[in-house]
Amino acid sequence: MTEVLALITSVAAAVVSVVFARKAQQMSAIGQQTQVVALNRDYHSELRAWADGAVAALTSAIFLCDLRDDCISDSDFRLRKLGVKEDLSALIDRGRFFFPNNQPDVHGQVKPAAYRGFWPQVLDHLVHSYEVLRRIESRPVETNHSHRGDLWHLRKLFVSDLQQVLNPEEREAELKALMPG
Helix, strand or coil: CHHHHHHHHHHHHHHHHHHHHHHHHHHHHHHHHHHHHHHHHHHHHHHHHHHHHHHHHHHHHHHHCCCCCCCCCHHHHHHHHHHHHHHHHHHHHHHHHHCCCECCCCCCCCCCHHHCCECCHHHHHHHHHHHHHHHCCCCCHHHHHHHHHHHHHHHHHHHHHHHHHHCHHHHHHHHHHHCCC
């Protein structure tokens, strides 16, 4: 009888051990999923902050074209333009943290690693905006109207490309799936 009781106790202990082991494995998997979700959320949050800065800089460049020469001195205009150029230049390089160059083994082998290859399309819009900004002059203002149109177009392309990356529709669907009821 003692042997049967010992056997039953051993079997019960083994079953309890298996149940707890599976529960621990499930908890570990949930913990890993939570970490992945948190990393994804943080990445998207940082990407949105970068994109916000880029849209603000592009908007500043666009409205720089509207400054009338009788409202601002040449030196003030040049200072504003320099500030926007600084912002765009920094945003282009910061964008490389999110969007590394394509085909780094094909182009630019003599360049530092982050500059090898071809920049992705989303950064292309910022680089082209920087080039347009360089052509904006304080006088006469009329010459800046075509630059303004070019900058508007580039901003629209940039926002459209970023929207594809951030995929707000998918995020909204994920949030709805997590909401009770």
